[in-house]
Structure formats: C-alpha cells, structure tokens
Amino acid sequence: MSSADALLARSLAAVWHPCTQMKQHETLPLVPIMRGEGPWLIDADGRRLLDGVSSWWVNLFGHCNPRINAAIKAQLDTLEHAMLAGFTHEPVVALSERLAALTGQRLGHAFYASDGASATEIALKMSVHYWRNRGEPGKTRFLSLAGGYHGETVGALAVTDVAIFRDAYAPLVRAGSTVPTPDARTAGAGETAADVARRAAAALEAELAAHHAEIAAFIVEPLVQGAAGMVMYDPEYLRLARALCERYRVHLIADEIAVGCGRSGRFFAWEHVADTAQGAGDAAGWPDFICLSKGISGGYLPLSLVLTTDEVYRAFYDDSSSRAFLHSHSYTGNPLACRAALATLDIFAEDEVLEANRVRARLLGDALQARFGAHPAVRHLRQTGMIAAFDVAAAPAGFARRFFAAGLAHGVLLRPIGDTVYFMPPYVVGEAEIAHLVAGAAAALDDALD
Ligand SMILES: *Cc1c(COP(=O)(O)O)cnc(C)c1O
Numbered sequence: 001m002s003s004a005d006a007l008l009a010r011s012l013a014a015v016w017h018p019c020t021q022m023k024q025h026e027t028l029p030l031v032p033i034m035r036g037e038g039p040w041l042i043d044a045d046g047r048r049l050l051d052g053v054s055s056w057w058v059n060l061f062g063h064c065n066p067r068i069n070a071a072i073k074a075q076l077d078t079l080e081h082a083m084l085a086g087f088t089h090e091p092v093v094a095l096s097e098r099l100a101a102l103t104g105q106r107l108g109h110a111f112y113a114s115d116g117a118s119a120t121e122i123a124l125k126m127s128v129h130y131w132r133n134r135g136e137p138g139k140t141r142f143l144s145l146a147g148g149y150h151g152e153t154v155g156a157l158a159v160t161d162v163a164i165f166r167d168a169y170a171p172l173v174r175a176g177s178t179v180p181t182p183d184a185r186t187a188g189a190g191e192t193a194a195d196v197a198r199r200a201a202a203a204l205e206a207e208l209a210a211h212h213a214e215i216a217a218f219i220v221e222p223l224v225q226g227a228a229g230m231v232m233y234d235p236e237y238l239r240l241a242r243a244l245c246e247r248y249r250v251h252l253i254a255d256e257i258a259v260g261c262g263r264s265g266r267f268f269a270w271e272h273v274a275d276t277a278q279g280a281g282d283a284a285g286w287p288d289f290i291c292l293s294k295g296i297s298g299g300y301l302p303l304s305l306v307l308t309t310d311e312v313y314r315a316f317y318d319d320s321s322s323r324a325f326l327h328s329h330s331y332t333g334n335p336l337a338c339r340a341a342l343a344t345l346d347i348f349a350e351d352e353v354l355e356a357n358r359v360r361a362r363l364l365g366d367a368l369q370a371r372f373g374a375h376p377a378v379r380h381l382r383q384t385g386m387i388a389a390f391d392v393a394a395a396p397a398g399f400a401r402r403f404f405a406a407g408l409a410h411g412v413l414l415r416p417i418g419d420t421v422y423f424m425p426p427y428v429v430g431e432a433e434i435a436h437l438v439a440g441a442a443a444a445l446d447d448a449l450d
Pocket of ligand 1 (some may be wrong): 100114115117118120149150151152221224227255256257258259293294
C-alpha cells in the first residue's frame with residue numbers, strides 16, 4: 001500500500017468528515033492534499049488542483065501566502081494565546097480598530113469567537129439581551145430569508161432554512177420565521193430584479209407589521225445567499241429592509257461570513273447599500289450587527305467576530321453583571337488568528353485588492369460568458385464580484401458529486417450545490433488560472449451530463 005493509500009485508510013477509520021455521507025467514500029476516494037501553493041492544492045500524486053471554491057470560501061490570498069505565513073510566525077514567537085477576560089493584547093486591539101475604521105466607526109465594537117455559527121449565535125443573543133436590557137423582554141423571535149444559511153449549531157439552525165441541514169435536528173431547534181427571498185431568478189415577464197426585491201420587501205413589511213413586538217432581529221446574507229446555491233438579489237432589498245427594520249424597531253443582522261472581506265466587490269457587501277441608504281441614528285444606513293468569519297483570517301485560522309454599534313454596546317454598560325453580555329469562549333480573540341487577520345487587511349490595503357479584483361472579476365465573468373453563455377444546459381449565469389454561478393437544467397441524479405469527481409480529473413476543485421455550479425476563487429488567480437478553471441468546469445460539465 002502506498003503511503004497515500006495508507007493515509008486514506010487511516011482517515012476513513014479515524015476521521016468523521018464534515019458534510020459527508022461516509023459510505024460514499026467506498027466509490028469516491030478522499031483526496032490526500034500534501035501542500036498548497038497560491039491558488040493550487042497539490043495531492044499525493046503531485047496532481048495540481050485549482051482551488052475554485054477557496055477551500056469552502058475561506059481562502060483569500062492563496063495557500064501558504066508568504067506574507068501571512070511570516071506574520072503568524074512572528075506572532076508565534078511572541079504570544080500564542082492569552083485569555084481575553086481581564087486581559088488584552090495588541091493583535092486583538094489593532095484588529096478591532098481596523099475593522100471599526102472600515103465601517104467608518106459606525107460599528108465600533110468587536111466581539112470575537114472562532115466559527116461562523118458562533119458569530120450568528122452571538123449576534124442573536126446580543127439582540128435579545130439588548131431588548132431585555134431596554135425593558136422589552138418579549139422581543140425574542142428571529143426572522144430570516146427562505147433558503148438562508150447562518151450555520152449549523154443548534155442555535156444557528158433557528159435561522160438556517162436549508163432542509164438537509166435542519167430536518168433531522170428540527171426537534172432541537174426553536175425555529176424562527178422565514179420571509180420570501182428576493183431571488184432575482186424569480187422575476188416574472190417584464191419584471192426587473194429590483195421589482196422582485198420590492199415584492200419581497202412588501203412581504204417582509206407584512207411580517208414585521210404583524211409580529212414586531214415579538215421579533216428581536218432580522219438576519220440576512222447581503223446580496224448572495226451562499227449555501228442556498230449562490231442565490232443573488234438586488235441591493236434594493238437591503239435598502240428597504242434597513243428602513244423597515246428601523247421603522248418596526250427590529251435589529252438588522254448582516255451575516256457577511258461568506259460575502260464579506262471583498263467577495264462582493266466591496267470590503268463589506270453592505271457598502272453597496274450604505275452609499276445610498278437613508279436612515280436615522282448613529283449607524284444610518286448600516287446594519288446593527290455585522291458577522292464576519294471565513295476570509296477574515298485569510299483562510300488560515302478559525303476566527304469569527306460580530307461588529308456592533310455604540311447604541312447596542314451602551315445598553316449593556318451597567319453596574320449589574322446580569323446586564324453584561326455573557327458569552328464565554330476559551331479562544332476569544334486568539335492572537336495568532338488576529339495576527340493572520342491583520343496581515344490579511346494589510347494585503348487589502350497594500351495591493352489595492354478591491355481595485356485589482358474588479359479586473360479579475362471581469363475576466364472571470366467574460367470567460368464564463370464565452371464558455372457557458374450559450375450552453376444548452378446552462379441557466380441563470382450570474383455574478384456578484386468574485387462569486388459566479390449557473391444552474392444546470394435537467395441535471396441527472398447525483399449531478400453535484402459527478403461534477404466534483406470529473407472536475408478533479410480535469411485539475412479543478414469545484415463543488416456544486418445541488419444543480420448549481422459556482423466559482424469562488426482566491427483573489428490571486430490570473431488570466432491563465434481563470435482560463436484553466438473555466439475550461440476544467442466545461443470539461444467536468446460535459447462528463448457529468450454524459
Ligand atoms: C459558512 C457560513 C456560516 C457558518 O460558518 P461556520 O464557520 O461554518 O460555522 C454562517 N453564515 C454564512 C453566510 C456562511 O456562509
């Protein structure tokens with residue numbers, strides 16, 4: 001047995017893999033990854049796979065990025081970790097300041113955890129506790145979009161509306177309510193994406209008008225509902241939702257775990273909205289909470305955080321401990337992860353990444369349009385910044401797995417969601433890599449439809 005085969009056997013015996021029916025590995029072998037290099041993952045046979053999904057949407061600047069590596073190594077020899085209750089340290093302070101500045105000081109308070117689902121739960125808990133501290137203990141329900149995804153812990157499942165992830169655990173979950181998605185694909189004849197957004201916002205208004213006394217917060221993935229299958233919608237929805245939440249005194253939580261950190265074309269997806277939004281208060285036009293994770297550490301280390309406003313922070317500031325926000329996570333503000341995040345923000349600033357990504361996104365869009373725009377099986381080719389997707393008509397059963405396996409044979413890592421093929425590459429792909437990615441996808445599509 002080769003050492004790679006032995007590794008696979010040991011993995012199947014001892015490691016329970018995520019989001020996986022383990023029995024499927026009887027026919028679809030695990031891929032043993034030996035090292036990473038920019039946008040490439042290299043397996044035990046030396047085969048190079050272009051990481052077209054940024055390793056589950058986390059990687060921003062390539063694998064083994066020299067600048068992030070150096071930052072983590074320097075931090076490692078200084079302070080690996082210290083508890084954050086009663087203590088503080090430079091990396092967590094500097095990161096909080098940098099993020100506050102990126103919101104124009106509108107969301108100037110950062111609370112840390114390690115995974116996205118915990119960030120969701122922190123925002124939900126903070127919202128309910130805010131209303132309790134403000135004398136409205138009845139506001140304890142949550143509203144989210146149909147098809148929304150906010151993580152898979154039992155608390156986060158309350159606002160995650162993806163049946164495969166929720167159904168088996170439904171008895172454990174205190175499910176919130178959902179409102180219709182502004183999915184631009186549902187536009188009727190003569191309707192624009194903005195029309196769909198206004199229709200969905202009218203449904204949101206009806207729900208808020210009826211139930212605002214019990215609703216603490218509305219949580220939404222801005223512009224792109226990722227796990228639903230890269231469902232894209234018009235920013236008009238967020239503009240209207242912001243105003244409605246203000247009118248009905250309901251918090252708005254922007255879950256930017258996937259769409260933040262430049263994915264949408266701006267650092268925060270909400271910036272597409274904030275420029276033109278109108279509202280009152282400190283954070284006019286901005287959400288009350290922003291959740292970040294995934295890309296914030298460059299895809300290196302588990303790190304998540306919730307940003308919020310002075311208004312929310314002040315509601316907890318008191319002599320009483322029971323009015324304090326209570327969430328105790330051992331690794332809160334881990335210095336190594338914060339240092340990786342600071343190195344990531346440095347790259348954004350030094351390399352003018354958002355500008356460069358405008359060109360990169362156009363190259364990706366043009367290449368996809370040329371290859372798939374007139375493909376007979378392709379529907380709804382769409383793009384928001386560095387996220388692109390299309391749906392496959394009349395896809396055979398098991399399409400996603402077949403496409404994934406075929407992609408590996410053609411040197412690309414792409415993992416469709418149901419019948420939706422999507423592209424979310426790291427921000428280091430050049431023209432040649434984009435061509436490789438799109439050609440690999442076309443070959444995989446032929447194989448999977450065969
Ligand atoms: C991935 C994701 C989460 C959950 O993050 P984990 O770190 O996997 O718990 C939450 N919300 C959105 C929008 C996501 O894409």
